[in-house]
Amino acid sequence: MDLKINELDDLDIQILEILIKDSRTPYLEIARKCHVSGGTIHVRMKKMEDIGIIRGTKLILDxxxxxxxxxxxxxxxxxxxxxxxxxxxxxxxxxxxxxxxxxxxxxxxxxxxxxxxxxxxxxxxxxxxxxxxxxxxxxxxxxxxxxxxxxxxx
Structure with a gap:
């Protein structure tokens, strides 16, 4: 399933913006910044992983x-x-x-x-x-x- 950026809602975009700045931001901190529950962030993250927008995490070396x-x-x-x-x-x-x-x-x-x-x-x-x-x-x-x-x- 190919999800395009225009199919993401404002909360999805907000979550991605936070994680782009610091991918180690805890879900509860993201939830506080977005004024939603931690469970909501978990569900949204799982959805974006399942459809392939978020493809995992990696260690970045110097x-x-x-x-x-x-x-x-x-x-x-x-x-x-x-x-x-x-x-x-x-x-x-x-x-x-x-x-x-x-x-x-x-x-x-x-x-x-x-x-x-x-x-x-x-x-x-x-x-x-x-x-x-x-x-x-x-x-x-x-x-x-x-x-x-x-x-x-x-």
Missing amino acids: NTKLGYDVCCFIGIFLDKASSFNKVLNQLDQIKEVVELHYTTGEYSIFIKVICKSISHLQDLLMNKIQVISEIQRTDTFISLSQLIDRNIQF
């Missing part, structure tokens, strides 16, 4: 504090479109690949990778990514800084 200082985006040219699933399966096994997008335009695949250093990036490119036979070539873009990182705003 990669640089873990020694991963280099963030790159790599555009990948495939030899043919039918190679996508095979390449996807191989890229999924590479721990440094943190995002993968199947795209239109110049690249078939656009990935985000996190590395410890430029030499780590070079090793990743030469020994893990560019050795995949279905990859024709790659273009690499090093991110100098990430200035915006957010969810959709209501």
Whole structure:
């Protein structure tokens, strides 16, 4: 079931706005802010999880504090479109690949990778990514800084 934003009511939007600011906000605090019961918040959260608006929670790490200082985006040219699933399966096994997008335009695949250093990036490119036979070539873009990182705003 695909629920669209215009099908959410004001309370659903209020709950999401609170959680976007701080996903660890307790249900009872959300209930106080929204002037409803804790049970109502629980029911609304369950509904939004069941229909897939809320897909769970995750831990967000500061990669640089873990020694991963280099963030790159790599555009990948495939030899043919039918190679996508095979390449996807191989890229999924590479721990440094943190995002993968199947795209239109110049690249078939656009990935985000996190590395410890430029030499780590070079090793990743030469020994893990560019050795995949279905990859024709790659273009690499090093991110100098990430200035915006957010969810959709209501």
